[in-house]
Amino acid sequence: xxxxxxxxxxxxxxxxxxxxxxxxxxxxxxxxxxxxxxxxxxxxxxxxxxxxxxxxxxxxxxxxxxxxxxxxxxxxxxxxxxxxxxxxxxxxxxxxxxxxxxxxxxxxxxxxxxxxxxxxxxxxxxxxxxxxxxxxxxxxxxxxxxxxxxxxxxxxxxxxxxxxxxxxxxxxxxxxxxxxxxxxxxxxxxxxxxxxxxxxxxxxxxxxxxxxxxxxxxxxxxxxxxxxxxxxxxxxxxxxxxxxxxxxxxxxxxxxxxxxxxxxxxxxxxxxxxxxxxxxxxxxxxxxxxxxxxxxxxxxxxxxxxxxxxxxxxxxxxxxxxxxxxxxxxxxxxxxxxxxxxxxxxxxxxxxxx
Numbered sequence: 640x641x642x643x644x645x646x647x648x649x650x651x652x653x654x655x656x657x658x659x660x661x662x663x664x665x666x667x668x669x670x671x672x673x674x675x676x677x678x679x680x681x682x683x684x685x686x687x688x689x690x691x692x693x694x695x696x697x698x699x700x701x702x703x704x705x706x707x708x709x710x711x712x713x714x715x716x717x718x719x720x721x722x723x724x725x726x727x728x729x730x731x732x733x734x735x736x737x738x739x740x741x742x743x744x745x746x747x748x749x750x751x752x753x754x755x756x757x758x759x760x761x762x763x764x765x766x767x768x769x770x771x772x773x774x775x776x777x778x779x780x781x782x783x784x785x786x787x788x789x790x791x792x793x794x795x796x797x798x799x800x801x802x803x804x805x806x807x808x809x810x811x812x813x814x815x816x817x818x819x820x821x822x823x824x825x826x827x828x829x830x831x832x833x834x835x836x837x838x839x840x841x842x843x844x845x846x847x848x849x850x851x852x853x854x855x856x857x858x859x860x861x862x863x864x865x866x867x868x869x870x871x872x873x874x875x876x877x878x879x880x881x882x883x884x885x886x887x888x889x890x891x892x893x894x895x896x897x898x899x900x901x902x903x904x905x906x907x908x909x910x911x912x913x914x915x916x917x918x919x920x921x922x923x924x925x926x927x928x929x930x931x932x933x934x935x936x937x938x939x940x941x942x943x944x945x946x947x948x949x950x951x952x953x954x955x956x957x958x959x960x961x962x963x964x965x966x967x968x969x970x971x972x973x974x975x976x977x978x979x980x981x982x983x984x985x986x987x988x989x990x991x992x993x
């Protein structure tokens with residue numbers, strides 16, 4: 640049984656531009672101009688194209704292009720005017736405020752989710768843990784689901800999503816972003832990046848985070864804390880300790896720069912880590928440029944497994960290809976272990992039900 644424990648199926652509604660077909664930014668701009676849209680938001684832009692907001696000003700309608708990491712995007716002057724923005728380069732919460740305003744709704748989103756679920760089934764997935772807002776949860780509740788969907792509500796939608804929980808639609812963990820991504824240089828590090836000399840962005844302070852965790856536990860739920868940098872992981876651990884959590888298996892998502900000391904504390908707190916082995920293959924050059932020598936200890940899912948911490952795997956849609964992720968994981972762990980982490984755990988220790 641294969642499970643992808645970290646998905647964003649709504650991204651199927653954002654895949655309108657075939658970025659992989661363009662070898663340079665001129666070709667991409669020509670394509671965008673040919674669309675004759677009123678507005679456009681599209682996901683999957685690669686940093687290697689070197690596209691700038693100035694380049695996008697050749698496009699006459701408001702456009703927002705989101706990079707593959709989902710933590711940074713760029714727009715044109717028409718977008719800045721449409722949304723009264725300060726800057727055409729958007730990151731984190733500001734990025735998704737604009738993206739959510741532009742994204743397809745209703746039947747268009749339903750069709751996108753259907754495409755995503757169809758692909759999930761074709762890959763052999765039996766279950767996905769999908770991050771949702773209220774509208775996505777509602778759409779799922781009205782669909783015939785070809786694979787099991789565990790709803791993973793964003794913190795601000797935590798209570799609204801609960802009304803769509805049913806026998807066939809379970810609720811999982813509540814998502815809280817604590818930092819960003821390494822490729823966008825917004826993952827929060829203890830020491831500066833090699834190429835920007837900044838430490839990234841901490842999206843929520845320890846005290847506030849501990850209060851949010853308590854609010855989630857009061858609903859009988861657990862959190863899924865997005866934390867990539869060692870600085871963000873530290874804030875998560877301190878907030879969980881400060882909150883005096885009463886439930887096992889709160890999740891930390893990604894934990895790419897987790898240290899050995901942090902692993903010990905995560906085990907003591909009986910946390911569940913959800914990691915993405917595919918990132919090691921997908922972002923290897925980015926890690927070296929951003930982190931220097933620290934890139935050698937990035938994404939240590941093998942050491943996390945060996946430490947005895949509860950661990951599961953998900954793809955985070957980068958790419959949405961569980962077989963690619965399995966092959967990446969096999970570079971560090973035996974195949975039987977990889978398959979256990981990609982869903983075999985359901986048979987012996989179903990964390991969703993615990």
